[in-house]
Amino acid sequence: MSKIHGTVSEGFEEVRAEFAAVADGEAGLGAQLAVCLNGRRVVDLWTGDGVSGDSLHALYSSAKGAAHLVAALLVQDGTLKLEAAVASYWPEFAAEGKGELTLRVLLAHRAGLIGVEGGFTAAELADDRLLAARLAGQRPYWQPGSGYGYHAFVIGALIGEVVRRATGQSLQQVYDERVRAPYGLDFYLGLPEALEPRYVEVQPLRPDERAMAEAHAPAPDSLMGIAFNLNATPPTDLAAFANTRTVRALGPASSGSVGNARGLAGMYAAAISEIDGRPPLLEPGTLAEFTRPHSTGPDLVTGERDHFLLGFEAQAVRYPELGADAFGHSGAVGAQSFADPRSGIAYAYTRRRFSFGGGGGAPENRRLVASVVRAANRA
Structure with missing residues (x-):
């Protein structure tokens, strides 16, 4: 049997048992689970x-949760306007007919700017400023607003350039000053070098799983292939990407987050709950706006149905135990994290090794989330 470390509050013993069952079902699993x-x-x-509980993992697209939280805070305080044209903040963005594209359309993954011909270089993927410069002149892959699709490697850079033009600070700086530092969160967009000893390297899929994944890989010139930079030469290796110090240092806001389950759950708890006398980060009106569905039907990139709220991934589609306004984001390695305003749950699960079929969070999240909701309902 796998050894389980850590604690649960009274009434959450079932969650510990479920976590132990998950660990027993996958030899060598390295994982963390935190719930507020x-x-x-x-x-x-x-x-x-x-x-350990303090270990820092590569959490990939969990970064998008932080990016959209920053956007929500800046909309909340009036710095950004959802109906404003992106080009009103970032004039170069108007190229290729994008002059009228609004911030709301961008945040909702409806802009069609999922990548570029020939893909991005490794240096570009690591640096949001370089990504934004390439994307400013890019023609959308579909008519903006006519459909939606996951902007896998780029949404954080696109939002980040708007943030930089509007505030004079990078998205990473705003996140650190307004969210991470005040709450002491171990969840980073840009990992300080002093914390590198706590980072545990990502482990790739097992060879048998890798062979199956390669057999079902999308064509490089498909929308999914473009969005995941498989049209680059060579295609992006996600494990190698995260295990690169430059990526961790720069913390690209689509794909480069590093942290642990405690930090990630803490971010979502701060978004919806009073903590140490501080009110929730998101006011009721902001929460309602950003947790409202903005697209229905299939995602043009992933095929997932009803994938997004406003930027955040819709969670009730995956976990029907949650409220319709549950919001969060998964991470490529199989990580999952969200806040459920209805129940007050803030959840985070991290993995060290890639999960086969982990798109949208590793499959074990379904049983873990169900056990958390049952326990919370009894609390």
């Missing part, structure tokens, strides 16, 4: 060789 309820941490668990 109404701002109080009630689950703090980890398992696996080389993994």
